[in-house]
Amino acid sequence: DLLSNKIAAGEVVERPASIVKELVENSIDADSTIIEIALEEAGLMKIRVTDNGKGMSSVDAVQSFERHATSKIMNEHDLFRIRTLGFRGEALASIASVTKINLWTSDGETTGTEVHIEGGHLISHKSAALRKGTDITVSQLFYNTPARLKYMKTIQTELGHTIGLVNRLALSHPEIAFKLTHYSQTILQTSGSGDQLRVFSDIYGIGLAKKMISFEGSNADYKVSGYVSLPEQTRASRNYITLMVNGRWVKSYAIDRAILDAFHTYLPIGRLPIAIVNIVGDPILTDVNVHPSKQQIRMSKEGELLSLIQEAIGQAIRQNVI
Ligand code: ADP
Numbered sequence: 001d002l003l004s005n006k007i008a009a010g011e012v013v014e015r016p017a018s019i020v021k022e023l024v025e026n027s028i029d030a031d032s033t034i035i036e037i038a039l040e041e042a043g044l045m046k047i048r049v050t051d052n053g054k055g056m057s058s059v060d061a062v063q064s065f066e067r068h069a070t071s072k073i074m075n076e077h078d079l080f081r082i083r084t085l086g087f088r089g090e091a092l093a094s095i096a097s098v099t100k101i102n103l104w105t106s107d108g109e110t111t112g113t114e115v116h117i118e119g120g121h122l123i124s125h126k127s128a129a130l131r132k133g134t135d136i137t138v139s140q141l142f143y144n145t146p147a148r149l150k151y152m153k154t155i156q157t158e159l160g161h162t163i164g165l166v167n168r169l170a171l172s173h174p175e176i177a178f179k180l181t182h183y184s185q186t187i188l189q190t191s192g193s194g195d196q197l198r199v200f201s202d203i204y205g206i207g208l209a210k211k212m213i214s215f216e217g218s219n220a221d222y223k224v225s226g227y228v229s230l231p232e233q234t235r236a237s238r239n240y241i242t243l244m245v246n247g248r249w250v251k252s253y254a255i256d257r258a259i260l261d262a263f264h265t266y267l268p269i270g271r272l273p274i275a276i277v278n279i280v281g282d283p284i285l286t287d288v289n290v291h292p293s294k295q296q297i298r299m300s301k302e303g304e305l306l307s308l309i310q311e312a313i314g315q316a317i318r319q320n321v322i
């Protein structure tokens with residue numbers, strides 16, 4: 001119902017960046033190869049996400065806004081083997097309860113659909129001629145929850161959160177061409193070539209990309225790979241560590257620590273590296289159902305994984321520094 005959607009919105013929809021995250025993750029799950037994100041007023045006024053993914057049928061388009069409507073989990077067994085970014089089926093319902101939404105979608109087989117929703121209420125639902133894919137516009141964020149709107153920081157701060165997020169999503173999916181614009185000004189554009197270092201270069205500049213060193217390693221359960229900065233490229237904040245588990249951008253204090261420890265064997269404490277860390281393992285070993293935002297992760301055999309990361313990064317640094 002509407003009330004529980006609004007309560008869930010409090011957990012899933014913290015700020016414009018959280019809406020962008022859910023929409024773009026849906027586009028990724030729909031196997032899109034091109035995703036465009038267009039913002040107005042840092043997304044507070046308007047967030048539009050256009051993809052060329054598999055789209056939805058007319059029935060699914062309306063159902064997608066119902067709570068626990070997910071096409072991604074069929075049973076309890078699936079819940080422990082999650083390969084998609086979404087699985088809870090509550091993001092669209094939550095977002096719809098605190099915004100106005102226009103959705104155009106087509107699965108390329110049946111006629112396309114246009115749906116308009118305000119504050120969780122279906123206002124209109126009609127057919128439309130379309131190419132395959134989905135185009136969703138979320139506008140007037142928190143228009144019916146003014147208390148939440150008051151918590152928004154400046155346009156610059158909100159935009160910063162969204163840019164940081166899209167950078168991470170682009171890094172975790174180098175095979176997808178991303179474009180982020182703010183009032184039609186291009187902020188990030190990636191080619192979708194599949195080369196992660198090239199995405200890094202699109203974000204941080206070619207100068208920095210050239211100075212990154214690669215690492216890799218594996219144990220019985222996990223494969224790790226990625227790039228770290230050389231000692232002279234240090235940063236003042238941990239924000240330069242990007243962690244991906246099976247293609248999902250996640251946050252893990254323990255893994256951050258392992259990366260920092262690997263560094264501090266060779267570098268003075270207080271200097272922080274830039275790092276991109278990809279971890280691949282059986283989804284059964286990871287639990288992302290810790291919080292509705294799906295950002296925190298719990299991993300099995302974590303101790304072994306932490307040593308693996310530390311060794312792989314340590315070895316790469318030794319080879320390049322000493
Ligand atoms: P979840 O991603 O957890 O399944 P959401 O509320 O985010 O739940 O989305 C509900 C459903 O709507 C998805 O399971 C999917 O079937 C459909 N959907 C949402 N966005 C898209 C999209 N861009 N392309 C295709 N299907 C989509």
Ligand code: MG
Nearest residue numbers: 022026086091
């Ligand atoms: Mg989703």
